[in-house]
Each structure stands twice: as C-alpha cells, then as structure tokens.
Amino acid sequence: MTAHPARSRGAFLEEVIEKTPGGERLVHCLQCGSCGGSCPSGADMECTPRTLFALIQAGDRQRVLSANTMWACVSCYFCTTRCPQKIPITDIMYTLKRLSIAERAYCKTDAPALAKAFTDYVDKYGRSFEFGLATSYHLLQRPLRMIQMGPMGLQMFTRGRMSLLPTKIRQVGQLQAIIRKAKEIGASS
Amino acid sequence: MRYAYYPGCSLERNAAAYDHSVREVADLLGIKLQEIDDWNCCGATEYFSQDELTACAVVARNLALVDADIAQVVAPCAACYLNLKKTDRLMADFPELGAKVNECLAAGGLSYRAGRVTVRHMLDVIHDDIGEAAVRDKVVRPLTGLRVAPYYGCQVVRPIADGDSTEYPMKMDRLLSWVGAEVVDYPVKAHCCGGHMTQISEPQAFELLRRLLQSAQDYQADMILCMCPMCQLNLDGYQARVNGHFHTAFHLPILYFTQMLGIAFGIEPKTLGFGKELVAATPVLQAKLNGKAAAGQPEGAVAK
Numbered sequence: 001m002t003a004h005p006a007r008s009r010g011a012f013l014e015e016v017i018e019k020t021p022g023g024e025r026l027v028h029c030l031q032c033g034s035c036g037g038s039c040p041s042g043a044d045m046e047c048t049p050r051t052l053f054a055l056i057q058a059g060d061r062q063r064v065l066s067a068n069t070m071w072a073c074v075s076c077y078f079c080t081t082r083c084p085q086k087i088p089i090t091d092i093m094y095t096l097k098r099l100s101i102a103e104r105a106y107c108k109t110d111a112p113a114l115a116k117a118f119t120d121y122v123d124k125y126g127r128s129f130e131f132g133l134a135t136s137y138h139l140l141q142r143p144l145r146m147i148q149m150g151p152m153g154l155q156m157f158t159r160g161r162m163s164l165l166p167t168k169i170r171q172v173g174q175l176q177a178i179i180r181k182a183k184e185i186g187a188s189s
Numbered sequence: 190m191r192y193a194y195y196p197g198c199s200l201e202r203n204a205a206a207y208d209h210s211v212r213e214v215a216d217l218l219g220i221k222l223q224e225i226d227d228w229n230c231c232g233a234t235e236y237f238s239q240d241e242l243t244a245c246a247v248v249a250r251n252l253a254l255v256d257a258d259i260a261q262v263v264a265p266c267a268a269c270y271l272n273l274k275k276t277d278r279l280m281a282d283f284p285e286l287g288a289k290v291n292e293c294l295a296a297g298g299l300s301y302r303a304g305r306v307t308v309r310h311m312l313d314v315i316h317d318d319i320g321e322a323a324v325r326d327k328v329v330r331p332l333t334g335l336r337v338a339p340y341y342g343c344q345v346v347r348p349i350a351d352g353d354s355t356e357y358p359m360k361m362d363r364l365l366s367w368v369g370a371e372v373v374d375y376p377v378k379a380h381c382c383g384g385h386m387t388q389i390s391e392p393q394a395f396e397l398l399r400r401l402l403q404s405a406q407d408y409q410a411d412m413i414l415c416m417c418p419m420c421q422l423n424l425d426g427y428q429a430r431v432n433g434h435f436h437t438a439f440h441l442p443i444l445y446f447t448q449m450l451g452i453a454f455g456i457e458p459k460t461l462g463f464g465k466e467l468v469a470a471t472p473v474l475q476a477k478l479n480g481k482a483a484a485g486q487p488e489g490a491v492a493k
Binding site for chain 2: 019021022040041044071072074075076077078080081088090094095097098101109110111112114115116118119122126127128130137138148151152155156159160161162163167169170171174175177178179180181182183185186
C-alpha cells in the first residue's frame, strides 16, 4: 500500500523514516491524536506527537528538533501500542532525540547531559555507576539539588543500596572495541 | 529448567533486594539461573537516545555471551528486558542493521544470530513456565488479608507483551492471588512511574508518582509490588520528596513481587532483602500477617 502517492515526501520526512526501523509507517498518520491523549507527559509537551508529525511532514526541521516533545517522553510505549496506524512513535522519539543531540538543537532540558554522563560510565567500566552519575551529573547540572537529595542519598548508603566505587567488567577492552566499531560505522554512513 | 540470568546493573546494588529474592524464589521453584559471565550494562534508555547502532551493539554483546546450550535469558529489570528483546527483534526484522551489529561484535571476537535466545521476564517465567499448581504447592504462609497492589509499569508489558495485555495486564494479579494475597484492582497498574525523569524534571516525574501512590491509597492497598528496579526506586526513594512537593502523607511500602512470593514460600525475610526499602514494610507485615512473617526482624524473632 502506498500512502499519499500524489504528495512528494520532503527531505526531513525521508530522513526521519530512514533513521527509524519501521519508520515508513509515519506517512500513514491520521492525525487522530491517540498518541497525545495516551501520553502521561502530554500536558508537559509544547506540541504532542501528532503535531510533531504534521510538522515533520511539513518539513519544519528546526521547530521539530528544538521541541521539548521527545525530551518529555518517558518511553512508556502507550502511544506505540495504541496508534491505530501502527506507527512506532516511541522509536521515532528516539530518532528525534538523536537528531536533536547531533545538531545541538535541544533546549530547556538536561536529558542529553544525563544520557552522555550515563553512557560515559558504561563506556569506561562496562556497568552503570549510580554514585558517579549522582555526583558528576547533578553537581554540574544542578548543585542545589545535591543538597535536597542528601537525606535520600544517605538512606541509600546506610541500606547498602549505593556503592562509592564502580564495578568494572573483566573484558572491558572487548566492549570498548565493539563500541569503537559501532561509532566508526556510524560516522561513515 | 535452565535459563541464562541477566541481573542488570540496578540489581547489583540499589535493587539488591530484587536480585536476592529472585534467586531465592527461583531456587525454591526449581528455576536454574546461570548468570551470564561478564555481562555489561544494557544502556537503559540512554544509548538509544544518542546512537542506535552503539545501543544495539552494547546490548547484543550480552546476547552473544549466553552459553550455546541455553535458549532463554531471564531479566528481572524492565529496561534490561526490553533492551534485550528489542535488540534481538531489530536484528531479526532489519537484517541490514543486524549485519552491522554483527560487524561491531566481530571487533570483539563475538557474534549473535537473531532469534537464537528468547528473552523472558521473571514474572512470565514463574507465571507461564512454573504455573499455578506448582506455585500453590510451595505456599506455607499464605498472604491472607494482605492487600497488595500489583504494579507492572511500562516496559515489560509494552510494546511487546509476552502473552499479556498491554493495557490491563493480569499475570502478577493472578500470581499474587495464588499465594493467597488480596489483589487490589486499581486503574493505574500499568501506568508510568516516569523512569529517569526523576533525574531530569522533578515536577513532571513527581506528578506521575503522585497518581500511582494516590490510586493505590484510594483503593486501600497495604503495599505496592514492583517488577522493575526503576519503578521501585522512584516510588520508594522519592516518596518522601513527593510528599514534600504535594503536601501529601503517603506512607506505602514499595517492594518487589518476588519478595512477597518469598514470604509466602516461607523464606527468611532477611534473605529476601527486607529492610533495604526506605518506607519500612515491617509494620504492615506484622499488623496484617499476624506474626506469620515478621519481615526485617532479627532471626530469633521471626515466628514460624
């Protein structure tokens, strides 16, 4: 089935489709609004996924990539399972996050900083490191919050739920070689 | 039955109670868990937000490390479960991506054939593979009179539910009823806890947590039982801050479903990680179970 045969697809729409597995479903959007209505964060979004998809179809790249929509997404997948057109909406949000980070188009969110801090630890140790994340990310992004979080952090420590030291996997070199290769392939395509 | 076991980073520390109770309960039910040797972090949602191929390659290393004679891997964490399952599916459904992932794995001397390993959640394994009769058979301290709110969260039931509803899942409800608990039917059991949003936007996250706590309280739950470490951390660790934010007075113990199964099976509370939760579960257990399971008490004080 070919949707909207008469309408030519813009470059931005093509790009989003190409970068999302199953993304070709996007052209079937009915503008029904099930996504935004299902979204627990809908009220926090400047524009709901439906609006975003219309903007993608219209080729408004700048507005889409600077929207807070994908950063308010909590990956609950309600929109994905409820979409009558089977559009992988949550995965499209991931694609938009990646494009937004690549072009530094995001604003008003610390999510990219958290993601980077998180994966930096995994790249280095092979495991996530909660205490490191709590100190490096929060100290940089919001020092005041560190103080507010103090009592909870202390309780986590006393109950043995947080470690001051990271765990390192044995074959961290193997993991790093895999990650290097992925970045190399990513850069060349 | 033998399964590969992928605990995930949370279960090493912050959710050690989940890890301990999963291992104890599995052992008792005859589920043989063999931990994947030298597994790495699944990346949570953070790699997928930055680079899809790296995200898949990092996850796929774990699938590649599963012993050749084991066909299934169990993950108790919702994010780990979905990442493992999603990567396997992506590699199967999009062979071009699958080939690239294998090119990455080859750089580490590994390979993975999509579909070789079936990814399962602990709840599904107990519910589907062990089943009602065998579970009932192990109950020595039925949870009679205890009102438990099963909380499914998101990523185990969506987007790929393993034989359950994506809207109104029932497996944990049934499992808890098999061990004698009074299961609370409340409307938000598969709604979102906010995931990593507690780290990014507290007002947004706290509102999601408030809805869950309010609903469970309205339906007179004694406790909420989780199947994901992020859900437990958010509901338990942030409950005091949610109260501060909304001037509420929630005081709901948040445990893992495997901890309460363990109690019903007569396993020592200490062994199940009781006492690690921030909102103490001991008072409600003592009050409701009449000393049948004095969780968190010194061993001598536990009534049998």
